[in-house]
Amino acid sequence: MTNQKVVLVDGNSLAYRAFFALPLLTNEQGIHTNATYGFTIMLQKIVEEEKPTHMLIAWDAGKTTFRHATFSEYKGGRQKTPPELSEQFAYIRKLVEAYNIPQYELDQYEADDIIGTLSLQAEQAGYETIIISGDKDLTQLASDSTTVQITRKGITDLEHYTPSHIQEKYGLTPLQIIDMKGLMGDASDNIPGVPGVGEKTAIKLLAAHQSVEGVYQHIDEMKASKMKEKLVANEELAYISKQLATIERAAPVQITLDSLAYSGPEMEAVHAIWQQLQFKTLLEKSSFETESKELEAINFEVVSEWTEAHFEEDMTLHIELFSEHYHTAEVLAVVLSTDKKRYVMQGDSSFSQPAFKRYLEDVTKEKRCYDVKAFQAVSKRFGCELKGASFDLLLAAYISDPSISSSQDLASLAKHFGYSEVDEDEAVYGKGAKKKAPAEDELFHHAIRKADAVWKLKSPVEDKLKENKQYDLYHDLELPLASVLGEMESFGVKVDRKTLEDMGVALRGRLEQIEIRIHQMAGQEFNINSPKQLGVILFEKIGLTPIKKTKTGYSTAADVLEKLQGEHEIIAEILLYRQLMKLQSTYIEGLLKEIHEDGKVHTRYQQALTSTGRLSSINPNLQNIPIRIEEGRKIRQAFVPSEKDWVLFAADYSQIELRVMAHMSQDEKLVRAFQEDRDIHTQTAMDVFNVKAEDVDANMRRAAKAVNFGIIYGISDYGLSQSLTITRKEAATFIDNYLTSFPGVKQFMDDAISEAKKHGFVTTLMNRRRYLPEITSSNFNLRGFAERTAMNTPIQGSAADIIKKAMIDMDRELESRGLRTKMLLQVHDELIFEVPLDELEQIQQLVPQVMEHAVELSVPLKVDYAHGSTWYETK
Structure with missing residues (x-):
């Protein structure tokens, strides 16, 4: 060999x-x-x-x-x-x-x-x-x-x-596997075999007669039995089945x-796919290193003190940070440049210089930036305000093509527009444990090249936005929102550390009690967090039926345990134990680590990330605090006003995506239901199940709700079946009945697909685009995904645009009225404020009014609101 x-x-x-x-x-x-x-x-x-x-x-x-x-x-x-x-x-x-x-x-x-x-x-x-x-x-x-x-x-x-x-x-021998399949069949391939012959019988027959042919050569010698009758009656099927299995x-x-011949992967191409699909863990573990290319040297002046002579009416402002977490990142350099002049100062000392601070806060001095929100937050850290930001490359590029996201660095983004005169950060800094700032000259060159890219890309990117009729979306929505978000992030939200710590103590106590109960039910002590030990307890000692096996033993994954619910009381306790363990480690301990010296958490909103325009939140992620179980909801008790005798006020849009769908589809029944303020899920259940309102039970309404929201997200029969734990056939019937009941929705979806095929993209109410090149693909699977995306993106994206518009309007109202109320958080369709008591009555009228009139639709926007001494009390 x-x-x-x-x-x-x-x-x-x-x-x-x-x-x-x-x-x-x-x-x-x-x-x-x-x-x-x-x-x-x-x-x-x-x-x-x-x-x-x-x-x-x-x-x-x-x-x-x-x-x-x-x-x-x-x-x-x-x-x-x-x-x-x-x-x-x-x-x-x-x-x-x-x-x-x-x-x-x-x-x-x-x-x-x-x-x-x-x-x-x-x-x-x-x-x-x-x-x-x-x-x-x-x-x-x-x-x-x-x-x-x-x-x-x-x-x-x-x-x-x-x-x-x-x-x-x-x-058996390997070739006898074919004979085994011939006798027993294979349900997965619809190979019939001999009815009634299973694996054990097939193996027994082959042990005696070697092959299917051998079985039938000796069929007459077999004793009379039902098995022999089945073998005789299905001889042809056995031979056909063997042929099919061969x-x-x-x-x-x-x-x-x-x-x-195989020589290994092209890791740059592999990484590009991983980045597109966001396989972050794989990217972090990969040993592939980005190589720096040779770039021409550029001229610049190193500044020790900023003076008025350095500042012009229109310049690029670039702040070079060591990490993307700009609330804590070290400032390595500050650059001011035009197409002819380039100035750079090392470190963060710029912010302590009066001339530079006056320049930052001069609204008449236009500043081209890569990421306005980040630079504003950094400025606020040093007691400065960033005003006069006239361009944000990250946002402009993202709007022009949502596949360009903030997960890419400036160099990758620039390449989308044909500009390659700047290295990727990894090539300059390295990554992981090896990441470090380069020598001063290399650092300055890198920061200045970034500033050059911003300067040179402003015109072509803005021209593209104007050509696509998206300049208003960028200039009137996203750019002002960046400043609103920057202010919210910098202000932060107060978290009561003691409340969180007390919750942690209480949770640990509950976990200990649950652990004792589990051990009592099991009849012995064992490590509940060990899948191997837990598997032995459940499937060997207690005797539950194993559903999956892994390399190390029985699977005790969540989906397995959920299927076993009801078979033994220990399962519910284990599932609760795991839920509470996650709350303890991910949310309570995770939040405690994110509290800054001012007693607040300062989340970062990722504004240039999602293809629909929705915001996401990191460090910490305040949009995914669990609210389905009471212990999760109680974590919100730790979020409090930063001022004594103030309250938190929360306002959220009620079913905004369904209302947007009603407006965009103009389905008569859907529009009328919202105009008459009917319960939309009950209405849907009445139509889908063909029953009267009084006959709609909880399960019908739950199914209708799943279909209502599922339609928005392009749900398939498979997806709905998983959500409702029903068969795909039942799920398909639900969806078909829905689309029959609301023909306007069906027409809207068909029109969306037609528009996407005609133009190559779909748009939101505010003209946000999502490009769908796969919509005309000959590949059925790619085309199917593009069609579902064409149907749901206009709805999701329009809802995202509406709350962004509401945030800008609210910020302006608070400022123009001289109110002290602060907008703290945006969580999906909800806005959270902290409010002095003497402004509460005014805020209770102002916030719903502004949010409900952010845009005018053919159905009313509805806002629910509440206030309390903690975020928890606002629900």
Whole structure:
């Protein structure tokens, strides 16, 4: 045998395994990513552990194969591939391409046949061969030089099938696997087999007679029994089933072993996909280093003291920070530049100089920036105000193309517009533990090149916005919002540390009590946080039925435990224990770490991130504090006003996305329901279930609510079935009934798809665009994703635009009226303020009025509000 190793991968099988093994995940653009992520993990493991010299990903070419000529019902009855998976195949193939792994499919043949044919060629050439799949049919290919690795549970647990392993497990040779399938069939492929013959019976028959042919050669010698009757009656089915289960090893493949030579991935291309799909953990762990390219030296002046002579009417202001967490990041340099002059000062001393402070606060001096909000927050840290910001490259670029997000640095963003005269930060600073500031000269060059990019890109980016009729969205909404958000972030929100600490103590006490109860129910002490120990308790000692197994034992994942609810009282206690543990570690301890010296948390709003325009929040994320369980809601008790005798005031839009959908679709029934202030979920339940209002029960309303909000997010029958724990068929009926009941919504969705196909994008009420190049793709899966996105983006994006407009209007009202009330937070459709008691009555009238009239729709916007001494009390 040579030292050549061929790895042949069943692509469809692994993609399915990854999809169903991981929860549904999406990136900021709404692209589902769980299958692609899982597939990536598998590829990484394969490449690192097997170190192949040759490799291939084989794909099924289509629904019809040569086997259908033998048995037309072959693979019949399979459920349609969930669209959440279908849309990911294009990204998986793109990923495989970036890994430089050859891919192949063959019309009328399955991936199994490609693998079978090439593995035989590899055997004949003396190569070691590894086959990887989730389909045990492929175990028939095992030989002395071929190992078939079959996925068991999860995405990395593989069982290695060699001839000896197959003998030990089944008492069969690899080729007898075909006979076993012939007798017992295979429900997953709709191979019938002999009805009534299961795996044990098939193995017993083969032990005695070696093959299907042997069974029937000796059929007359068998004692009379029902089994014999079934074998006699279904002889033809047995032979057909064996034929269907036999992998073709002489398929007319047009590739050779030599063409499968594998030299490793193109990591820059791989990283680009990881960045697009936001595989942050993989990016952080990757050893790939960005290389700095040679750039021409530039002239600049190092300033020791700012004077009026340095400042012009229109300049780029750039503040170079060591990290993206600008509320705490070290200031490395400050740059002021035009196309002819470049000035730089090291460190943060600029902010202590009166001339520079006057320049920052001079609204008549226009300042071009990369990220106005960040620079405003940094200025506030040093007691300065940033005014006169006339350009924000990050926001302008993001609006022109939402796929450009703040997760990219300035250099990556600039490349989108053809400007490449600046290095990426990683190339200059390194990353992870190796990250450090470079020598002064290199640092200054890097910061100045960033300033140059901002200066030179202002005109072309703004021209593009004007051409696309998006300049108003940028200039009148996003740019002023950046200042509003910057002010909110810098002001922060007060958190009572003692309240959080007391909650932590109380939670630990509850956890101890639950732990005692669990141990009593189990009859012994064990480590509840150990999946291995917990699995032994549940499935061996208590005797519950195992649902999944992992490499280390029984799976005790959340989905497994949820399916076991009701079978034993210990399950509910374990699920509660885990919920409270997460509250303790992620939220209570996490929030405590984020409290600054002023006793506040200063979250960062990511304004240039999502494809719909919604804001997200980090350090800490205040938009995902759990509110479904009381212990989670109570965390909001720690959020308090920063002034004594003030209150917190919360106002949120009621069902804003449904109201936007009513306005945009002009569905008569939907519009009328909102105009008449009816309960929309009850109305939907009446229509979908064809019942009167008094006959709508809680389950009907819950299903209607899931459909109402699901439609907005482009939910599929699979997605709805998972949400409601019903069959896909029932979910499809719900959706069909909904669209029949609200024909205007159906027409709106059809029109959205037509517009996207015509123009290549969809828009919100304020002309925010989302480009959908895949809408005309010949690839069904990519096209399907684009169509769902075309339907839901205008609604989600318009709702996001409305609350942004409300925030700007509120900020102006508070300032113009001279009110002391402060806007603190935006959490999805909710705004939170801190209010002095003498302004509360005025705020109770002003906030709803401003929010409800941020835009005028054909249905009323409705705002619910409340106040209290803590955020918790506002609900």
